[in-house]
Amino acid sequence: MIEPSIQPSHEGRVVSRPVLIVLHQETSSPGRVGILLREMGFALDIRRPPLGDGLPSTLDDHAGVVVFGGPMSANDDEEFVRRETDWLAVPLKEGRPLLGLCLGAQMLVNHLGGQVRPHPEGRAEYGWYELQPTLDGRAYMADWPSKVLQFHREGVVLPTAATLLAKGEDHFPNQAFSFGHNAVGVQFHPEVTAVMLHRWVVKAHERFEMPGAQSARQSIQGRLMHDAPLRQFAVALLHRLFIEAET
Numbered sequence: 001m002i003e004p005s006i007q008p009s010h011e012g013r014v015v016s017r018p019v020l021i022v023l024h025q026e027t028s029s030p031g032r033v034g035i036l037l038r039e040m041g042f043a044l045d046i047r048r049p050p051l052g053d054g055l056p057s058t059l060d061d062h063a064g065v066v067v068f069g070g071p072m073s074a075n076d077d078e079e080f081v082r083r084e085t086d087w088l089a090v091p092l093k094e095g096r097p098l099l100g101l102c103l104g105a106q107m108l109v110n111h112l113g114g115q116v117r118p119h120p121e122g123r124a125e126y127g128w129y130e131l132q133p134t135l136d137g138r139a140y141m142a143d144w145p146s147k148v149l150q151f152h153r154e155g156v157v158l159p160t161a162a163t164l165l166a167k168g169e170d171h172f173p174n175q176a177f178s179f180g181h182n183a184v185g186v187q188f189h190p191e192v193t194a195v196m197l198h199r200w201v202v203k204a205h206e207r208f209e210m211p212g213a214q215s216a217r218q219s220i221q222g223r224l225m226h227d228a229p230l231r232q233f234a235v236a237l238l239h240r241l242f243i244e245a246e247t
């Protein structure tokens with residue numbers, strides 16, 4: 001399904017190729033990331049591999065790809081998980097912009113030879129947690145938020161070829177990374193709107209009882225204090241990956 005852009009161009013340039021959007025549930029939305037990309041002039045080509053949508057053999061007709069999150073694990077023995085993880089070779093080989101969010105980042109880690117695994121003490125992150133950019137992260141971009149929205153119970157061990165861009169709290173230290181010049185993965189959720197957060201809190205209420213999780217109330221209230229810098233991060237990251245790549 002193609003969603004048209006909101007703006008026909010960005011900074012005087014005509015954007016002719018859509019961004020491929022990979023979602024993992026029937027009701028999933030690209031949220032704020034989708035809104036920002038459309039405001040930048042990109043149409044969205046939305047695919048849902050768990051529902052049978054195929055992924056293109058080349059990204060010649062796309063400006064890049066964003067792989068979103070989902071309730072499944074990157075380690076699940078599901079055919080679509082294996083296919084999608086293998087498919088990440090396409091944007092990597094072609095040098096197309098690739099952004100992985102939560103599950104998408106974990107699939108990228110697996111593809112590159114790293115590891116995705118649960119915390120040994122069963123801890124999780126649901127709510128708003130501290131983020132600290134590394135020196136490489138500050139060199140990559142300036143706009144890093146001090147707290148980010150997390151919604152996960154697995155973390156990653158980065159492959160040796162990846163560059164750590166931002167660290168989290170002790171239980172899940174690897175929070176953002178890059179690979180080469182075109183691929184970025186983040187463990188957290190810059191795409192989540194207020195409506196999405198309320199829906200997640202209701203649908204996954206039991207996860208807020210896990211060790212390390214904040215309460216549902218804290219998660220909703222935290223958005224009032226911490227969402228504006230997270231939005232600015234999303235703007236800067238999308239500009240870095242998709243706009244600067246076009247120039």
